[in-house]
Amino acid sequence: MTGETETEEDGAGGKMPLLDHLVELRSRLLKSLIAIGIAFGVCLYYAKPIFGILVQPLVRAGQGKLIYTQLFEAFFVEIKVALFAATMIAFPVIANQLWKFVAPGLFKQEKRALLPFLIATPVLFAIGASFAYFITIPIALKFLLGYQGNVGGITQEALPSVGNYLSFTMQFIMAFGIAFLLPILLMLIERSGLVTREQLVSARRYMIVAAFAIAAVFTPPDILSQLLLAVPLVFLYEMSLFAIWFTQRRRKTGAETAPVEPLEEA
Numbered sequence: 377m378t379g380e381t382e383t384e385e386d387g388a389g390g391k392m393p394l395l396d397h398l399v400e401l402r403s404r405l406l407k408s409l410i411a412i413g414i415a416f417g418v419c420l421y422y423a424k425p426i427f428g429i430l431v432q433p434l435v436r437a438g439q440g441k442l443i444y445t446q447l448f449e450a451f452f453v454e455i456k457v458a459l460f461a462a463t464m465i466a467f468p469v470i471a472n473q474l475w476k477f478v479a480p481g482l483f484k485q486e487k488r489a490l491l492p493f494l495i496a497t498p499v500l501f502a503i504g505a506s507f508a509y510f511i512t513i514p515i516a517l518k519f520l521l522g523y524q525g526n527v528g529g530i531t532q533e534a535l536p537s538v539g540n541y542l543s544f545t546m547q548f549i550m551a552f553g554i555a556f557l558l559p560i561l562l563m564l565i566e567r568s569g570l571v572t573r574e575q576l577v578s579a580r581r582y583m584i585v586a587a588f589a590i591a592a593v594f595t596p597p598d599i600l601s602q603l604l605l606a607v608p609l610v611f612l613y614e615m616s617l618f619a620i621w622f623t624q625r626r627r628k629t630g631a632e633t634a635p636v637e638p639l640e641e642a
Contacts, residue, residue, distance in 0.1 A: 404473040411469035415462035423454035426461050430545050433509065437517040444538045453538045460546055467498055489567060493560050504556030508548040512604045519600045544596070551594035555609055562616040563623065573620045583613050
């Protein structure tokens with residue numbers, strides 16, 4: 377019997393017709409959207425308590441008032457809070473659906489290589505978001521609110537609006553969450569053969585410049601906020617280089633200690 381079978385076998389890297397791929401993709405997207413929708417409904421009900429958590433860094437910085445300058449601003453802030461929280465809550469479901477869509481077309485060794493990265497992604501994102509919430513945002517707020525006071529006989533007071541503060545907080549949380557995924561990205565492109573560790577080491581000086589450029593785009597214009605993102609990015613880059621070296625050493629050791637099967641006699 378000749379010809380390729382157009383069915384997909386789990387863990388065998390098999391083929392699937394394009395139409396079946398599209399049907400499978402639609403199913404995975406639908407399940408992800410349902411998860412986001414359910415989480416959004418729950419989070420919308422608890423939008424005020426969730427926003428109350430997000431404003432705690434502002435309260436600890438000594439600011440006790442938020443205003444809204446448009447009648448519908450507070451309403452849309454609750455919608456944004458609910459959508460933001462729903463995306464965070466539904467992320468494990470989205471990642472699981474993505475894995476189920478990709479995994480059947482992978483070989484077993486490819487699955488073993490990718491699964492640790494899939495597991496580490498939400499963990500590193502959560503660490504980055506927590507770093508922003510507990511460390512970066514309070515420091516940035518304390519610095520920015522420090523401009524209040526008497527200036528030339530006039531009282532200068534900060535009156536942040538709910539919309540601006542939410543954008544400020546979400547910007548920090550998303551920027552740091554994504555930034556902390558840098559080790560996964562670098563290790564994946566190294567494993568895929570697109571770059572080598574030696575190339576990454578030689579590009580270190582360019583990465584430092586890129587880290588400050590990224591920080592300038594994704595943080596407020598003050599230098600302190602930019603440093604709070606740029607320095608962790610550089611540190612994460614160095615951690616990635618060490619992690620790549622460590623995994624390369626383990627792969628090399630495993631290859632050297634693997635038993636060699638004797639050749640069969642003809």
